[in-house]
Amino acid sequence: MQLSTPPKISFIGFLKGLCKSFKWHITGLISISMIWSADLSFRPYLIKIILDKLSSTPRAQVMSELQTPIFTYLGMSLLIIVVLRFYNILMLKMMPRLRQQATISIITYMLGHSHSYYQNYFAGALANKIQDIAKGLSELIKAVIDRFFCYAAALLIAVYTLHTVHIKFSLIMLTWSILFFAFAYTWSRRIHKVASQVSETQSQLIGRIVDILSNISLVRLFSGIAQEKSNLSFWSEETVKIEQRFEGLFFEAIFIQGLSFVGLQAINLYMLLQGFKEGSISVGDFALILTLNIQILDCLWNLSKDLLKFSDNLGKSTQGLRLTALPLEIKDIPNAKPLHIKKGEISFKNVNFQYLQNETFFVNKSITIKSGQKVGLVGYSGSGKSTFVNLILRLFDIQSGTIFIDKQNIAEVTQESLRQAISMIPQEPTLFHRSLLDNIRYGHFAATEAEVIAAAKQAHAHEFIIRLPLGYHSLVGERGVKLSGGQRQRIAIARAILKNSPILILDEATSALDSVTEQLIQESLWQLMQEKTTIVIAHRLSTLLQMDRILVFNEGNIIQDGTHDELLKEPGLYKTLWSTQMSGFLPNKKTEMPVPVAEIIP
Numbered sequence: 001m002q003l004s005t006p007p008k009i010s011f012i013g014f015l016k017g018l019c020k021s022f023k024w025h026i027t028g029l030i031s032i033s034m035i036w037s038a039d040l041s042f043r044p045y046l047i048k049i050i051l052d053k054l055s056s057t058p059r060a061q062v063m064s065e066l067q068t069p070i071f072t073y074l075g076m077s078l079l080i081i082v083v084l085r086f087y088n089i090l091m092l093k094m095m096p097r098l099r100q101q102a103t104i105s106i107i108t109y110m111l112g113h114s115h116s117y118y119q120n121y122f123a124g125a126l127a128n129k130i131q132d133i134a135k136g137l138s139e140l141i142k143a144v145i146d147r148f149f150c151y152a153a154a155l156l157i158a159v160y161t162l163h164t165v166h167i168k169f170s171l172i173m174l175t176w177s178i179l180f181f182a183f184a185y186t187w188s189r190r191i192h193k194v195a196s197q198v199s200e201t202q203s204q205l206i207g208r209i210v211d212i213l214s215n216i217s218l219v220r221l222f223s224g225i226a227q228e229k230s231n232l233s234f235w236s237e238e239t240v241k242i243e244q245r246f247e248g249l250f251f252e253a254i255f256i257q258g259l260s261f262v263g264l265q266a267i268n269l270y271m272l273l274q275g276f277k278e279g280s281i282s283v284g285d286f287a288l289i290l291t292l293n294i295q296i297l298d299c300l301w302n303l304s305k306d307l308l309k310f311s312d313n314l315g316k317s318t319q320g321l322r323l324t325a326l327p328l329e330i331k332d333i334p335n336a337k338p339l340h341i342k343k344g345e346i347s348f349k350n351v352n353f354q355y356l357q358n359e360t361f362f363v364n365k366s367i368t369i370k371s372g373q374k375v376g377l378v379g380y381s382g383s384g385k386s387t388f389v390n391l392i393l394r395l396f397d398i399q400s401g402t403i404f405i406d407k408q409n410i411a412e413v414t415q416e417s418l419r420q421a422i423s424m425i426p427q428e429p430t431l432f433h434r435s436l437l438d439n440i441r442y443g444h445f446a447a448t449e450a451e452v453i454a455a456a457k458q459a460h461a462h463e464f465i466i467r468l469p470l471g472y473h474s475l476v477g478e479r480g481v482k483l484s485g486g487q488r489q490r491i492a493i494a495r496a497i498l499k500n501s502p503i504l505i506l507d508e509a510t511s512a513l514d515s516v517t518e519q520l521i522q523e524s525l526w527q528l529m530q531e532k533t534t535i536v537i538a539h540r541l542s543t544l545l546q547m548d549r550i551l552v553f554n555e556g557n558i559i560q561d562g563t564h565d566e567l568l569k570e571p572g573l574y575k576t577l578w579s580t581q582m583s584g585f586l587p588n589k590k591t592e593m594p595v596p597v598a599e600i601i602p
Contacts, residue, residue, distance in 0.1 A: 014321060015140065018101055025094040029145050032087045037153035039080050040299070041161040044291040046073045048284035055283050095141070099134045106130055106321075112415075117329060127210075128203040129320035136317035140310065147306040151299045158292050165285045168271065173296065176264050180257065180300055187253045188310070194246045195313075199320065201239040208235055214478070261297050268293050330397050330415065338417035341406055343371035344502045344533035346392060351401035353391060361387060361556040365401070369549075374534040376544035378577065379553030385537050388553070389505055392535075394418055405503070423501040427508035427537075429492030431480030436465055437472040439480075439491055443499035452498065458524045459494035461487070493521060497528055504534045541578050550574065 019026060049069045057065045107130065155177055162170040212219060212228050219228055272289060275281030346369040353362040361384060369375050377385040390396055391403060394410050403410050410418055423443070431439045440452045440461075447455075452472065456462040464487055468474040480488045496504070506525065526546070538544055545564050552560035552567070552574045560572050567574040 015137065018098055021101065022094050022098060025090050028090050029087060030149065032083045033145055033150040034153060035083050036080065037150055038157055039076055040154040040295055041157045041292060043073055043076055044288050045161055047291065048288035051287050052282050052284035095138045099137055102137055103130060103134045106133060112331065113329060128206045132199060132320040133317045136313040139313045143306050143310045147303050151303045154299055155296060158296050162289065162292060165289060169289055172267060177300065180260065191246065191249050194242065194249060196318065197242050198246050201242050205235055205239050261301065264297065265293065330394060332414050333412055336412060336414045339405060339408055339413040339421050341421050341502045343406055345369065345371045345406055346533060347404040349402045349404065351398050351403060353398045367558060369533060371533055372531060373548045374529055376547040376550040377535060377537045377553060378541060378544065378550060378574065383553035384556040385553050386507065389507065389535060389537065393422060421501050422503045422505060423496040423499045424505045425492050425496045425507065429488045431476045431488060431491060433475060433478045435473045435475055436491065439476060440494045440498060443495035447498055455494045455498040458497050459490045460521055461490035461494050502532055504529060504532045507537045
């Protein structure tokens with residue numbers, strides 16, 4: 001699957017891009033808004049005509065004289081009811097789809113981020129940002145069409161209608177509206193800044209809550225409930241202060257605007273009474289101006305609240321997009337081709353790599369793993385074994401040099417095809433909160449149920465799966481928490497067996513298994529390794545005896561390279577590791593003093 005083009009950082013630009021698929025829906029919504037805007041002044045004008053005719057027409061002729069304006073008034077009322085029904089239908093058809101497209105677009109884009117991106121942010125915070133963007137879409141669309149555009153048109157029509165009575169009433173309304181919008185815009189900018197801070201603090205708080213819930217076993221094992229409660233109180237205090245500041249600004253704006261509404265009403269009433277006293281204002285004019293003022297004031301009152309909410313939604317959405325749509329660290333080059341593997345040879349040529357803000361890890365590294373070779377990686381924690389594997393998978397990009405697979409530069413092929421060609425069994429496998437069938441089938445989406453069961457049997461997972469109430473359709477819980485570590489490991493092995501890629505990477509693939517199950521699975525893995533280029537990370541050196549070759553890592557360097565027997569014949573780190581491991585201990589990297597094997601984590 002090719003990742004989507006990065007959405008623009010500007011939320012408005014991103015929204016415009018999404019709306020292209022709904023141009024006819026939006027055209028319909030705007031047309032209905034124009035009808036509603038015209039009706040806002042047209043029906044009060046009809047009331048003016050009715051009242052003026054009532055005051056000047058003989059009682060006997062009232063029915064005939066008022067027939068046309070009354071039926072027109074009723075017809076407009078019916079039309080508005082019908083068009084508003086269509087408006088709701090258009091919104092119902094458009095909004096869920098638009099939110100769906102936005103969510104899929106952003107998540108698809110985010111899947112292209114490197115591992116370092118996800119190491120820097122809480123998963124819960126990222127999910128909250130996506131929700132902010134999708135949720136804000138409907139409010140912003142409604143604000144633009146149903147409020148800003150609609151009310152602006154209604155105001156212009158109302159100003160023109162007031163002009164038909166007397167220009168002074170239209171000038172009063174126009175002047176007040178300009179002052180109103182100026183105030184609302186200035187205040188909304190202040191609220192926009194605070195809204196971004198509210199969004200950020202809320203996302204961080206949610207991220208921390210998710211972090212606690214994801215590690216609930218650890219919280220219980222170490223009696224950390226009181227500590228976590230204290231932490232949450234501390235983290236949420238900043239959120240409370242910023243939310244209070246935001247609500248305070250919101251209520252201040254509404255209060256000031258409310259006072260201005262009262263002032264406008266007072267001015268209009270005074271001038272109407274003076275005009276009526278002088279005879280220049282009719283009863284109909286009186287009704288028209290009061291009705292229009294009340295309706296426009298109601299519109300602008302709603303508009304002011306929507307403008308503030310618009311700033312809130314825009315702030316949250318922009319903040320969310322700013323984080324989720326950061327430039328991708330690792331991208332396919334234009335017209336990248338799929339990787340084609342015939343042999344599976346892996347070559348590093350003058351590779352230099354360093355993690356962000358760290359010292360250079362690999363320096364001018366060159367090494368070749370021949371097709372079909374089974375290669376073991378050993379060394380202390382942090383020596384470069386996992387980094388070596390991650391670079392082959394292109395989870396991180398190198399600073400210089402080239403990594404080839406079958407003489408194809410992995411930086412010039414699609415990431416999707418690269419990872420499709422590699423089966424990985426991690427040390428700590430994670431599962432989706434889906435069925436066991438779906439989790440195993442993740443290795444090969446088109447696999448039949450029979451093929452999934454065959455892979456599970458080869459991984460010795462079938463035995464425990466069929467004992468579950470729903471068998472292969474049993475849900476495993478978030479990250480597979482309903483299964484033991486050994487069961488999750490066997491599911492991961494079954495997934496890799498089903499994928500059956502030409503390159504196989506094992507990162508302590510049997511570390512969570514008991515000795516009997518490990519021996520059985522080692523036999524299955526050995527069969528899986530045949531005719532594949534295989535890389536095995538292990539701290540139990542006895543599991544590497546059958547490897548064609550062993551690479552010994554130390555501080556980002558490969559300091560030894562050979563078979564088990566060859567490496568034992570020469571002094572060096574491998575011989576030291578082997579000798580001390582036979583007694584159950586490995587030497588400490590810095591002191592060379594024996595420490596338990598369990599402390600050496602690959």
